[in-house]
Amino acid sequence: MIVILKHDHNPDQLDSLVAWLQEKGIAIHTSIGEANTILGLVGDTSKLDIDLIAALDIVEDVKRVQEPYKNANRKFHPEDTVIQVGNTQIGGGNLTIMAGPCSVESEEHVVAIAKAVKASGATMLRGGAFKPRTSPYAFQGLHEEGIRLLLEAKAATGLPIVTEIMNTEHIPLFEDVDMIQVGARNMQNFELLKELGHLKTPVLLKRGLSSTIEEFLMSAEYIMAGGNENVVLCERGIRTFEPSMRNTLDISAVPMLKSRTHLPVVVDPSHAAGIAWMVEPLAMAAIAAGADGLMIEVHNDPPHAKSDGAQSLTPAQFAALMEKVNGAAAFFGETLAV
């Protein structure tokens, strides 16, 4: 960390700052220039509060030189992490397709969709049992029963399942779930992240609607700091001023994340725009930008879906999309996960 002092700083206050830093085990290299005095702080600065130092009377500015995340940092772990989820893998040159309904609605329904998406090449089944809804009056999911139905669909197809958790108290219900999803609205539900850090189950962490890339990585760091290194990041659209789509897919986040972390990065083109006909171009863009996977909503009867029908593909549309996904993966040098 670099601390730039004000030109006219009070020397007593500087002594006090230096003493305070030394107490915390930080070594200080002082560089006195014509215009400014600069302190180079050496040691474990990840626990220093940068805003606090910046607020001191004698400080002009502070600059963090090292990223505040370690476990997620590619600098300390240059090779791609590959995460095993049931019988499939995410990361390391694989392109993994997770597909399924927004909400689980009935056994017949989820099994039929699972079979359809498997037939088209998906290797994971997604489906919501606990649904975060803006309105308390909207369908909230089948809860425990929803997870049971997903496990039935897994039994029928062999597809590992990924489904969203919304509360630490529900963790026991997720015992047989292959991958636990943390939704965008819970990306900074730190208590939940900490608890997931004590499991071994892989976690699919979705980016918050207005979370920076650094905050996103810090939330992954919460899970990893607890011991669970099986984290997959998911870009699903950010909130901007543009009203024509539900969210704005931040495609640049894919290469930027992959340069900073060794964790796999997948894209959800269904939630990004919230519009079924845009899933294909956004899915193609995601593969082109280097994503390790796609998460896509499929429903046999979108107009009657209990949630998010507007963005769901029919099984036939999904099959057509997968033809293009196959070609694009081959062109961009990725192997479709099996």
Place this chain on the structure above:
Amino acid sequence: MIVILKHDHNPDQLDSLVAWLQEKGIAIHTSIGEANTILGLVGDTSKLDIDLIAALDIVEDVKRVQEPYKNANRKFHPEDTVIQVGNTQIGGGNLTIMAGPCSVESEEHVVAIAKAVKASGATMLRGGAFKPRTSPYAFQGLHEEGIRLLLEAKAATGLPIVTEIMNTEHIPLFEDVDMIQVGARNMQNFELLKELGHLKTPVLLKRGLSSTIEEFLMSAEYIMAGGNENVVLCERGIRTFEPSMRNTLDISAVPMLKSRTHLPVVVDPSHAAGIAWMVEPLAMAAIAAGADGLMIEVHNDPPHAKSDGAQSLTPAQFAALMEKVNGAAAFFGETLAV
């Protein structure tokens, strides 16, 4: 709800839509114009999925005419709600000042600050026991012990306390807390909101960093729908492109919220900018715009605060601020809560 059909809509699909709506108990008034056919839906449309209807082939556009919130809606409850918190009140012409440290650090510390803010005119004590921090390596609060210390400070001063909850599992620890705060990052932690809806304890709900005013009211609606009508809204800055401040205080949200809901609206000028010297002008602006209260961070030694020292006032600065708050409240026709 108004559904505008496409000019060349398929009549069979229209019949199917009408039948589906009627199944849900919605009556339909059709108006055939030269340019467009319009359906007026009458009945409880709050459970219809507007995005889904908008996605239908035959639909040009859909417009919600009624707000999707009811309990929080001023239309159905024109007079201001006044919420009793311990021995003080929020709303209805009162200006209520909540002050205290960002984090509770020790008994001596929190009691001293409580006495100081009470002496200057605050009628509620704020303090964090559970702290949501971006980094897993930052101080996370004293937890249960922090709540105990707040209750000691309450015993010593009589000030009711408000402190943040981060997880449903911690609810039993908040039994003696006068007001439970839901932080910005948990504004859409719907499981937490639902559980708080089953309590009687007043809730201070902070606006999410990128939440719209409607989403904010829908989160209040979650709590109220469960039976707890004691909700106070808190504007604390939104996320924008501006880098010179931590967040951008949305001062317009104060009059806009107060026009739409009967719930009290308070402002947190400390978190809004994250800069101590900006607390005063933002506090004055909040009172001028009609806020029902202020939440202000006070610390006896900001440079050594365990969190958010950059934005904390010293007790002396707070006392000076309260002189101006008193005058401004009188000028703008509010009564300082006692």
Place this chain on the structure above:
Amino acid sequence: MIVILKHDHNPDQLDSLVAWLQEKGIAIHTSIGEANTILGLVGDTSKLDIDLIAALDIVEDVKRVQEPYKNANRKFHPEDTVIQVGNTQIGGGNLTIMAGPCSVESEEHVVAIAKAVKASGATMLRGGAFKPRTSPYAFQGLHEEGIRLLLEAKAATGLPIVTEIMNTEHIPLFEDVDMIQVGARNMQNFELLKELGHLKTPVLLKRGLSSTIEEFLMSAEYIMAGGNENVVLCERGIRTFEPSMRNTLDISAVPMLKSRTHLPVVVDPSHAAGIAWMVEPLAMAAIAAGADGLMIEVHNDPPHAKSDGAQSLTPAQFAALMEKVNGAAAFFGETLAV
């Protein structure tokens, strides 16, 4: 346009509104439902001020049914527009590559880069003569001399040139320029747009940093309304809260624009992130999402470029990129423009 009246509207005010609309040649279809009365306005509503009507006492809400742009609207012009620029084309299945330096610096320099980018497959030369710079102290371009040098490079290579205009007074200097660029900061410089509407020269219109897709199309409409239908739209990144990149490429804007307008849409991956190593993944994503072209900055010595060195590719990097562009174009069914 649909006007939804308040439940308790004053009938005299309604009569006054109806009379005012009729004066403007608008026919009105009234539909009286149980909950609301709705007026359907028929006629040329593009000149009505929607905000004004929404502000009337008796009005609950107003909804525009038709887009406010006509010339740019794909509804009235379903087939793709193909724009001829010198000896190359943009749109209609072509993928057109425009490349060159951010700023024109010297004849030798721009000719050398022009030859290099042509050799790699670019069919247009970009280069700045008038440079919009945030700081008055930064290099502002060579102005008239810069245009002369671009024309020398055109003479040497045959590549048509595209260069930015910043003021109506400079229009005579652009007489021999093949395509005139309007930069992001001038997207709503309406006086400039109107003047360009009186020319026949093709215009490359860049999206403003915080302009909605509708505003972007309205700016194209300004040019087209004047008689110049040769407009190409360019997505170049929007402003969001994310600090790790200069701007956020709005890749979803490509398919959304192409669904709404018949005009070609190109992408500038160099300005979008402002980072040279991100040009390739963003260029690939742009092609995958359906862009009609790319605008890429190339400089023989980026660290010594007079502007935007941080995002420029070297000729060798550009040549490598073009290998991938060729493959991607073929895969996604576009023909590299010649």
Place this chain on the structure above:
Amino acid sequence: MIVILKHDHNPDQLDSLVAWLQEKGIAIHTSIGEANTILGLVGDTSKLDIDLIAALDIVEDVKRVQEPYKNANRKFHPEDTVIQVGNTQIGGGNLTIMAGPCSVESEEHVVAIAKAVKASGATMLRGGAFKPRTSPYAFQGLHEEGIRLLLEAKAATGLPIVTEIMNTEHIPLFEDVDMIQVGARNMQNFELLKELGHLKTPVLLKRGLSSTIEEFLMSAEYIMAGGNENVVLCERGIRTFEPSMRNTLDISAVPMLKSRTHLPVVVDPSHAAGIAWMVEPLAMAAIAAGADGLMIEVHNDPPHAKSDGAQSLTPAQFAALMEKVNGAAAFFGETLAV
């Protein structure tokens, strides 16, 4: 400027960077720490391209220590600037009210409004002759005739006038105008800013919809660098994700700007929200936050205004507002300008 080198930087590249900086007259202080080597650059670094240096292979990060604006910087000009406009003043403890119609419509109309706003206490008349409109089909203003009518209103009332310019070619028409306004959409129309820098006429510079505070000050710097130091800054709302209002008033910008610059800062509460009933609370908040003036739209018949009727006050509403403005100015220690 502080340049932080990568741990493993190539010494030859460092020599090349040092040589390049020295060529530009920059002195370099090197500080070699355990973790990083830091270069402190001394001299006129305002002309160095920070993005370019940041992009070099050997550079980890770059930090600007000095603000890139000089003429506008309060550091070099600590006392408030007071700007004389006709017979009134802006800045230095004055609260200056500019009021009038969005667009000038007729002589009778503008003279009547001018008399009304003067009677209520305004000391400047605003009115649009050149109107920037999103749609080419909307009313564009009376142009030269509009300025003539404003001058008639000035003759009738003595009020100095402020009106918007949209193009350098129109400068001769503004010869008798007391203050020239640059609208939000032209805040970075640098050619226009440069030309206004060669005049002596005071300039009211409005903040762009998504311009940072630093960019805003750099645009003021453009005008001042040309020799015209009579610049007044106007905050008028920024673009955010919130859909319930046209823009979000950035009230924090008022104290932040005033801490950084000696120029006066006024607020436009009419454009900020675009809603007439919100003008009063936002005007009060602006005064409370320390604004030096207000710009308010007044129209005798808002529903028939040719533009922006939705946000205009009637003369009676304006008179009522001015009662409160008078009180608030007195309370907050400002003197209503005369």
